[in-house]
Amino acid sequence: MEERNAQGLTEQEFLRQYNPGKYEHPSVTVDTLIFTVDKSTEDYHLQILLVRRQEHPFLNKWAIPGGFVGMEESVDQAAVRELEEETGLRNIYLEQLYTWGDVGRDPRTRIISVSYMALVPKELLTSVTGGCRRDVPGEKPPGAGSKEEANAAWYSISRQGDRLRLWNESRKLQEEDLAFDHARMIRLALERMKNKVFYTDIVFRLLPERFTFPELQRLYEAILEEKLHGPNFRRDMQKWVEQTQEKCKPQRAGKPAWYYRQKTQERRKI
Amino acid sequence: MEERNAQGLTEQEFLRQYNPGKYEHPSVTVDTLIFTVDKSTEDYHLQILLVRRQEHPFLNKWAIPGGFVGMEESVDQAAVRELEEETGLRNIYLEQLYTWGDVGRDPRTRIISVSYMALVPKELLTSVTGGCRRDVPGEKPPGAGSKEEANAAWYSISRQGDRLRLWNESRKLQEEDLAFDHARMIRLALERMKNKVFYTDIVFRLLPERFTFPELQRLYEAILEEKLHGPNFRRDMQKWVEQTQEKCKPQRAGKPAWYYRQKTQERRKI
């Protein structure tokens, strides 16, 4: 069964003489968009983790955390690794979004980036942006690692028309303050989330195990960027949630909400 | 406004000293799944263009046409180029599907592949697999180009449970006859098509300008892999199609069908 090619080589022999370095090729990175929910205001907002660039190009602009794909790891694994480096967390929802391949998108050299979307419950993020952070190799000066951690921050997101607005306690950003094509990446992720929220259960990846209906509804409203009708929302969610025996202690006045949890169901494969 | 980094370099100076070759990185290819419709049988079938591998690895197996992404072209452009090399056609529907990044997926070297889906009306394919075909560089022996063209073929697709079946007049293939992870790529593309057909107008990219309702319905049935209810289908499609003044000449007996065309509408941006 040993098949031979036009030069009479077996697969073994062919692979031994194969030289992948003959052609110059692009670099590949993963960019991981890490989302959580900001519950500090009446209306919830999605939040994204951004890092401030310490190096050219886009020096001092804000960027989606990313890094090169190593030779010994799959692209998925690189995204998992990147997520763990940023948040210290494993077993987080992670989904490939899109691959960005325009020639001029990085002025240094030709870089193709695979973007991923991660959804993290706020409750899991104890020391915000805790854990070590490694930047893309080759651009971080040795010994400059410690200061860098202060330069990651969560930004709440909203949209004015087509344009993104990002803010937190200390800063406000426009799209111009984002590095590379990262504004487009974020917009695509928000669109994807808007669509998926209808026919999948990804919202629950942003919530703790126990949550109330008002919490769930406000999260939906934040993602969809529109108000929902309470009773109908409750009815439609019944397929995914079940009531627990515990009540929530109300913040101000009013009837306390029941805690719910996601129905135990087969995880859908996609 | 000239900002300087930790070493005191401006962006200009930084880019001049930046050396992308310091780190080894994976190769990147595009794989373009080119679909059309097989109308030769009572029930239509989707068809895909496959090429027979002339070289290790997977010598003599069938593969999705692909090629390396050049340093001077975007990933999208590489897919367009690849499609034109295979079919001789431009201005064809092309959509990025997924990026495949497992470490061992190509035994030669580390290769990351971005898969695209192209939808071509059968009517545009005059000389089947016409046009020159360039294979991935570095694996084609010089002067072996002419024989290669006979080794591209259209295969009709069906599914038995989770497994693909492919066939044409001269051959039948199982998943084992496909190279690399290309069976998974095809399955993912079929799933994507099934979903998109509900809320987009991509089906029309598989049809000529004029088509009849029976044609349209059978195409939907081929993609969805289920029979549809004629009158309801007709009603639901009214939003997308309009009647012309021409009738189709019936093949055997029966009432002749009207030709329809897609409604002129703003192309939706995604």
Add this chain to the structure above:
DNA sequence: GTAATAGTGTCTCTGAGACATTATATA
């Protein structure tokens, strides 16, 4: 005429949206 395929009209039932009402906490 008959067989075969294309196309229309209409009934029913489900499900989404809107609104009115009840329940349970705090002050």
Add this chain to the structure above:
DNA sequence: TATATAATGTCTCAGAGACACTATTAC
């Protein structure tokens, strides 16, 4: 008791599915 918030019940209307019926060709 007043007020604020949570949760339930029900009415209506549009859209999906099913079916019966009409129309136009070939033979």
